[in-house]
Structure formats: C-alpha cells, structure tokens
Amino acid sequence: MSLQQKQVQDYGENPIAVRDSDNYQNEYVEGFVEKWDELINWPARSSSEGSFFIDTLKEHGAERVLDTATGTGFHSIRLKESGFNVASVDGSVEMLVKAFENANRKDQILRTIDADWRWLTRDVQERFDAAVCLGNSFTHLFSEHDRRKTLAEFYAALKYDGILILDQRNYDLILDEGFKSKHTYYYCGENVKAEPEYVDDGLARFRYEFPDNHVYHLNMFPLRKDYVRRLLYEVGFQEVITYGDFQETYHQHEPDFFIHVAKKAYQKP
Numbered sequence: 001m002s003l004q005q006k007q008v009q010d011y012g013e014n015p016i017a018v019r020d021s022d023n024y025q026n027e028y029v030e031g032f033v034e035k036w037d038e039l040i041n042w043p044a045r046s047s048s049e050g051s052f053f054i055d056t057l058k059e060h061g062a063e064r065v066l067d068t069a070t071g072t073g074f075h076s077i078r079l080k081e082s083g084f085n086v087a088s089v090d091g092s093v094e095m096l097v098k099a100f101e102n103a104n105r106k107d108q109i110l111r112t113i114d115a116d117w118r119w120l121t122r123d124v125q126e127r128f129d130a131a132v133c134l135g136n137s138f139t140h141l142f143s144e145h146d147r148r149k150t151l152a153e154f155y156a157a158l159k160y161d162g163i164l165i166l167d168q169r170n171y172d173l174i175l176d177e178g179f180k181s182k183h184t185y186y187y188c189g190e191n192v193k194a195e196p197e198y199v200d201d202g203l204a205r206f207r208y209e210f211p212d213n214h215v216y217h218l219n220m221f222p223l224r225k226d227y228v229r230r231l232l233y234e235v236g237f238q239e240v241i242t243y244g245d246f247q248e249t250y251h252q253h254e255p256d257f258f259i260h261v262a263k264k265a266y267q268k269p
C-alpha cells in the first residue's frame, strides 16, 4: 500500500475482531502519525523517564544501540544526543519519515531502516550491544509464534553479551481491575484522552481522542508481565530484571508500565 493511500484507519465492520500482527501497518496512518507527538509530549516524557534508559545502557557498556520501534524518533534522538551510535528500525514507513524529520529539526541524521521485527535479521545484519523496544510496542504482536520469533530476532541482533530493554503497559492491572492510568510516565500529552474502549484476554482496543475531536484507535494484545518474562527466558536471555515505572521495587498493580531489562551473557547455573 502506498503512503498516499494510508489516510484513515479502517478496522472493517467488526473492529474487535481485528487481532493480527500485520495490522500495525494500517493503524499508523498519516493523520495519526502527525498527532503521535501530541500524545507523547516529548518534554514531559523526557523529564518523567529521566535518564533511566541512558543510565541502564551505559551501565552495560553499550555503544551501538538498535531502536527496534523507532516511532517518531523520541528514543533514537535522545540516545543519539547522549552519544550512542543508533540504528532506527520500524516497520511503518510513515513513522520513519516522521522520525527522520524530527531528527532533522534537531540537526541530526537518523539511520533509519524499514524492517519488520519478525524477519529483522534479514534486513539488519549487524550486531548491537543493546536493543530497545519501547513505548508499549511489543503489544502489537497477536500470536505467540510472532512474539517468540520477534524475541528470537532481537536476541540474534545482539552481541554475545548484549541487552534488550523492552517495556509494556501494565495489562495485568487492566485485565484484573480495569484501567486506572496515572498518565504520568509515557504518553504524557495532557489534552489527549487515551483509554481502553474494549478489553478481553486477547485484545485491548485503545481509543485516542485529540483536542480537535479526531479519534484514532490501536488494537493491542494485553501482555501479562510474567508471560513476557517467561518468553524472554525461553528464547535464551539469562537474566531478566523487571522494573515498575522505572523503580526496582513496586506493588504488582501500581505501575502503569513495566520495563524488562533482559541480559544475554551466559551465566553458569
């Protein structure tokens, strides 16, 4: 599908039946991508996440970083500003175009790569010290097969002692108790209403309403935290530390987001 054709989201007659890992291609249409940075609010997000990702990457001695879910470039640009050598992957060309423009405005040239995670190493042959998959992106995969394949591709893109930082919404909370976002850490745009419109064990359909009354949706798979941790171990990561809203200790149902830091270096049992 060409860039011009992708103006509006189309979930067909039964939007909650759309549970497909390929669908992200239809969701990030030009209008939504244009508005994504309103949803994020870059300055608020920078100050709320502080230097967590930068510090974690530096602690692990990372220099070459693969941003696997570049989106509009928020983390790629921050990481480049902090001195990392960054390659910026996304499977949405609309997102990569926007990221490139955002970087340009900051006098940066992003190295963008249009690639789908499920066959990432077909298009990206280098090996990295670290990979990041941030902003609740992994949730776009709807089958266990795609999730395992993606994690295996991320694992393969890392050097022998590389790390993967992957985050997710606290879906346990949404599934068990309903939606109670504090809205403070990630999607910080104050004037954008972001909430789930429909939730079951296989779908969290979020509705994003912007001040100009434009409405967009994202259909996502509600990942339970321990399930993601298990998959990370099963594809070969040796240690997985999970933070809740950037803190190492937290009550299970408190954080809005979990951040998994998965290490590849072999550890003797």
Ligand SMILES: C[S@@+](CC[C@H](N)C(=O)[O-])C[C@H]1O[C@@H](n2cnc3c(N)ncnc32)[C@H](O)[C@@H]1O
Residues within 6 Å of the ligand: 021, 024, 028, 040, 068, 069, 070, 071, 072, 073, 074, 089, 090, 091, 092, 095, 115, 116, 117, 118, 133, 134, 135, 136, 137, 140, 141
């Ligand atoms: C929720 S956005 C997050 C973007 C950015 N990391 C942020 O935090 O603002 C998810 C991104 O993942 C990308 N994505 C989703 N599924 C993908 C796949 N299978 N392969 C490559 N990119 C994918 C989308 O195109 C989108 O840019």
